[in-house]
Amino acid sequence: MPEVHLVGGTCAEALRLAPVAAAMRAQGRLTPVLLAGGADPAAVARTFAAFGRPADVALPATDSRAAAVRRLDQLWAVRTPSAVLVRGDNLAAGLAAYWRRIPIMHLDAGRRSGSLRSDDRAEADRRLLTQVATVHLAATPQAAMNLLDERVVAGDVLLTGGTAVDATAALAARGTTPVSRTNPLVLVGVGAAADDAVGTAMRRLTAERPEVDVAAAAPLPYPDRTRVLSAAYLVLTDDPDLAEEALAAGTPVLVPGDGGGHAEALHAGGARTVEPVAEAILAAIRSLLESRLRRDVMVTAGSPYGDGLAAGRIAQATAALLGHGQFPEPMPARPLITTP
Structure with a gap:
């Protein structure tokens, strides 16, 4: 062949x-x-x-x-x-x-x-x-x-x-043990342009809401990254790859910045842009933490990147x-x- x-x-x-x-x-x-x-x-x-x-x-x-x-x-x-x-x-x-x-x-x-x-x-x-x-x-x-x-x-x-949707399903079919969580998890993966604002927002978030866990996506190898994405409450990223993987796992995405490279996810509703300043990022996360329904409706349409x-x-x-x-x-x- x-x-x-x-x-x-x-x-x-x-x-x-x-x-x-x-x-x-x-x-x-x-x-x-x-x-x-x-x-x-x-x-x-x-x-x-x-x-x-x-x-x-x-x-x-x-x-x-x-x-x-x-x-x-x-x-x-x-x-x-x-x-x-x-x-x-x-x-x-x-x-x-x-x-x-x-x-x-x-x-x-x-x-x-x-x-x-x-x-x-x-x-x-x-x-x-x-x-x-x-x-x-x-x-x-x-x-x-x-x-x-x-x-x-x-x-x-x-x-x-x-x-990415196929990959997420394939890993689940292989019996990968899901991550079990009690506290809501915010998974973060941003570039240098938004790093300072996001860092400030995350420090303020964990200070005012100690029940919320914050983790960086970068060090996680696959398939651990896929498992953690499935368990996360939301993902904060300007990385199109991470956003695509999050939506494949059924997790909504906040995008600090102008949303370049995320057009499909933004149109579908699974991702939303937020001004790349600490107060705006913190307000957007608070809004989703305070309403599970508001968070869940973001991913109702599923992933726009595949079936x-x-x-x-x-x-x-x-x-x-x-x-x-x-x-x-x-x-x-x-x-x-x-x-x-």
């Missing part, structure tokens, strides 16, 4: 690639090969292993794009896959595959923050990867529209949904690209439910 390489450069990428590999094995048309790379290949490999399948190839650790391209090129010179699956902004894998003339399936294509700041490398990498991808696998209707607006050929775009069937669609689309079967029907678009 054709060999397809799924390239994980971060743990977040590995979380989303692992369900696709499982779907490929279940469909029996392709041989998935899991590659663990990036700055911490061991952590990426552990994320793959959490789904019951270790990485097939571990690349040397590197945080240099040039080195990553070179090592992938060396691998693919002697073990050339029929296709490569990359997620998000993994431009190194995309470029290495493109130069080897290997078809590129771009998972989570079309996501845009609307920012082209010089320090927003991920956004630039996503846009550049669009230029070399063969098939663009969009997680949401908005992402698909972004691609069409950028003049990507409509026949090369497939609305599949995102696989739990994305991995199967992506596996089927990859097989169809290689001449095995038909392309799947796109994920049905559903009306957005907004909350007051």
Whole structure:
């Protein structure tokens, strides 16, 4: 069967690639090969292993794009896959595959923050990867529209949904013990721009409400992070990946800042923006703590990023690209439910 390489450069990428590999094995048309790379290949490999399948190839650790391209090129010179699956902004894998003339399936294509700041490398990498991808696998209707607006050929775009929902369900099915909590937990993961305001807000929150626990998301490995997300009362983050995973776990999200990169979650109601100042952040958290109903209604619509069937669609689309079967029907678009 054709060999397809799924390239994980971060743990977040590995979380989303692992369900696709499982779907490929279940469909029996392709041989998935899991590659663990990036700055911490061991952590990426552990994320793959959490789904019951270790990485097939571990690349040397590197945080240099040039080195990553070179090592992938060396691998693919002697073990050339029929296709490569990359997620998000993994431009190194995309470029290495493109130069080897290997078809590129771009998972989570079309996501845009609307920012082209010089320090927003991920956004630039996503846009550049669009230029070399063969098939663009969009997680949401908005992402698909972004691609069409950028003049990507409509026949090369497939609305599949995102696989964070698939991953959350797969980990639950493996019998991962849920986290049992008595106190409400606020899970925090923010960038430097909001760090001072969030830190001040969290100190004031724990001082006035000692029954509330606050934890940082950053040190948590998968699948522990998924388990804690499911147990959290709410998540405070400006990280689109963490927000997507929180909504997949049924936990609402507060986004300090302008909400760039969170458009779908904001429209669906599972996420809300808050001014990135301590008083505004504290007031928003108080509001949700004081009303469980107000908190729960935020996630009534579920995750806007997928329906739990994305991995199967992506596996089927990859097989169809290689001449095995038909392309799947796109994920049905559903009306957005907004909350007051």
